[in-house]
Amino acid sequence: MYGFVRVAAVSPKVYIAQPQKNGEEILKVLNKTAENDTAIALFPELCISGYTCADLFFQDNLLKSVYRTLEDILESSVSLETVFIVGAPLWHKNRLYNCAVVCQKGDFLGVVPKSYIPNKKEFYEKRWFVEGKGIRDEEIEINGKKVPFGTDLLFRTYDFDFGVEVCEDLWTVIPPSLYQAASGALLFFNLSASNDLVAKYEYRRELVKTQSARCIGGYIYASAGVHESTTDVVYGGHCIIAENGAVLAENRRFEREGAVVYADIDVERLKFTRVSETSFADSETKSFRIVKTYKTKTLKNIDRFFDPHPFVPSNPAKRDERCEEIFAIQAAGLAKRVEHTGVKKVVLGLSGGLDSTLALLVCSECMNILGRSQKDILAVTMPGFGTTSRTHENAKSLAESLGVELREIDITKACMQHFEDIGHNPQVHDVTYENTQARERTQILMDLANKEGGLVVGTGDLSEIALGFSTYAGDHISMYNVNSGVPKTLVRYLIHWVASKSDEKTSKILEDIISTPVSPELMPKGENEEIVQKTEDIIGPYELHDFFLYHMVKYGANPKKILYLAVRAFDGIYDKETIKSWLRLFVKRFFANQFKRSCMPDGPKVGTIALSPRGDWRMPSDAKADEWLRELE
Incomplete structure (x- = not known):
């Protein structure tokens, strides 16, 4: 289902040197996992006999009982589609091996x-x-x-491979799973009997x-539990399921009745990540024999949390740490460009909105890094037809609070002259009316930068770049865009983080900016100075668009899968039809506006998703969205 596979890590109750009772316990748990649509279930090392x-x-006597128990388990699992992996001591060529036995539907697979x-x-x-290392083709x-x-x-x-290794194999310098991965395996199962010592679980989890x-x-990792504990060692039954660096599920250790941990792993996501983000294809491979399983369990419902705000950590401490790092990357990138070009000033348009506020804060930090005066920042506020007093006053107050140079240039007269020059009726509030203002502001900034020996700092964020929500050759253009890698859903948090470290006056201004509705303010304002043109009323909620962007670009999810994930993530917030309509608009705009991204300015990459045509995203400007839209329908 949408590329998800359910796996289980099991730490059953173990009876030392009593294979028959262990077999009964394994079957009891195995039937439960099968009822839960589990494709593959993992049991601990030597769980048939007991590890100790x-x-x-x-x-x-013990070994004969192990063999009888294995046969009993097979006979009792003929009807089960779940693949299961158990640990047993087995003889081969007069040697005893610690083995992982892979079984399904009454058969030994390998x-x-x-x-x-x-x-x-x-x-x-x-x-x-005896070590099994080097045993092949037997x-x-x-x-x-x-x-x-x-x-x-x-x-x-299904359409993926999985590998198996046993306990200590993971602790070695080159675990077998690395070669299994390089040769195409996507899931790895480790049968373990790792005893518990103070803080050992932390190391094991990190490993x-x-x-x-x-x-x-x-x-997927399953270790022996408390009933394995004997003589001088104690076992906690640690079960962990991780996916590409994130722990999806983990149990509480030392449970007397054993433990079963489930997780739904996104195999499609793993495949895409290997192809798109890494040097995986260059890894050294080994030859492996492929053993095909029988048809396995398929999911009816995915049981997994989908973060509605994947760019924003939900943990406040982690979020602050992320904001600090992003802000540092932005400021460091700009400092390098300022240092390299030797400009006298940085110039930016300051509207009193979120994006230009963040850009100004980055410029301020850049000057701190370089040991330069805040007066080397030229902020220009350019009120027009839709500028409200709230945003206008916030822009002026913030510039004053930070101590930067502020200039005000009203663009209404210049725009009216331009309308006359090109024969446009100023009462017609169309795209010409809007874009004239954006281009006039950009012209002012560029010419001021020339006049002052400066560099124009762009303000457009990653979400706007994805949607093409900018005026070509207007706010689309700058000499260095500090916000190009920051999604809209994160901009507020970055400003809030700066506000928390600012003086009371600056903090108050920033918090008011954060609470102001997002707007380009290109349409005439209301009678009571209210903002009448709200961006999210036009193009949809940015939290949805950032969710779509994240899953489409980072993991290559198709529209149908993105829709499913979004419906789950935003349950109770947006209904399916609403999400579908905005997803349709996202796909259309994302494809239609590649031409703007093809010539976007330089800017710092701050996360794993970036849309620079020189780096992370290379797409033909004339590509059509038809196939993506057709699948969504």
Whole structure:
């Protein structure tokens, strides 16, 4: 369903050296996972026998019981579509191996031996087991059945491959999962029996999370639980599911009745990320045998949280940290350009709106970095037909509070002259009427920059660039655009973050700017000075457009999937038809306005999504949106 696959990490109740009881426990949990539409379920290392059997692994009684239990599990799972992976000690060529056994629908699909056997303080596995590293192109016999055996196995279900490694394999310098990933596997399953020590779970969690990021995949980890604890070691039953550097699900450790953790992994997203964002294709590969599974469970409903504001961290502390970093990137980029060009001033239009406010704050920080005067900033407020007293006064007050040079140039007279020159009726409030104002302002800024030996700083944000909501050769153009990588939903938070660190007067001005409706103020204002032209009434809510942008550009999601995700993310805020109508508009505008992005000015990239034609987004200006719109319909 939309590329999502449900997986489960299980830490069942384990009975040491009692395979039959363990088999019953595994089947009980396995049936529950199957009822929950789980495609693949993972159990811990040596869960059939128990990990801590020690020298009992040499006992024939124990091993015979393991083989009988495996057969019982197969017979009882014939009707289950869920692929499941269990750990068992198995003989091969008179050697004992610590193995991951992959099963489905009453059949052994393959057996992967543990590559690296620990021989350290708590674990003396080399006393009982042989390393499986290097075993390739072999078969193992289990109860008279020949089964693919080796570390060269990948398993194929749906349209993706998954790999298996066992506990210590992850802790080595080059885990097997890295080669599995390079050879195409998208999910990785680790059967483990990792004991718990103070703070060890943090390291283990970070290891799993990091490995999922390095492999650009999903990493599913299941460890032995409290009933495995014996003699000198205690186990917590840690289960973790991570996707490309983010932990999707994790259990509370030390549960007496075991644990099952589920997560729906976006396989389509992982595929797109590998193709679009990394040097994945250049990775060193190894040859693997592909073992095909039977048809597996498909999802009926996706159980996953979808952040409605993917550009904005929900945690306030994390959000402040993100704002500080973005602001520093913006200021550092501008400082480099100012230093390189040797300009006397930076020049920008200051409207009293969000974007120009953020640009001015960045300019101010840039001068602080360079040890220059705030008077080296020339802010120009250019009231026109739609300028309200609120935005006008906020622009002037902010410039005064920051100590920058402010000039006011009314554009109404120049625009009226231009209307006369080109024969346009000023009572016709069309695109000519609007764009004349934007281009007049840009001309003023450019000419002032020439006159003052300055550089024009652009103010348009990432969301406006995506939608093409700017006037070509007007506010579309500058000499360096500090906001080009910042989405609209984040602009308010950046200004608020600066406000929290400013003096009381400046903070009050900034907070009023934040609460002002977003508007280009190009249409005549109302009788009571109210803003009549509100951007989000025209093009739709920016929170929706930023959501669409994020999933389309970062993960290559198609419109139908984006619609599904948005309906889930904005449940109770917008209905499906409303979201669909704005998504349709987003797709149309995104395609139609590539020509503006093809010649956009330089500006700092601050996040993983950027639309510069020189870097992250290269698209033909004449591409049509028909296929995308057709799918949405």
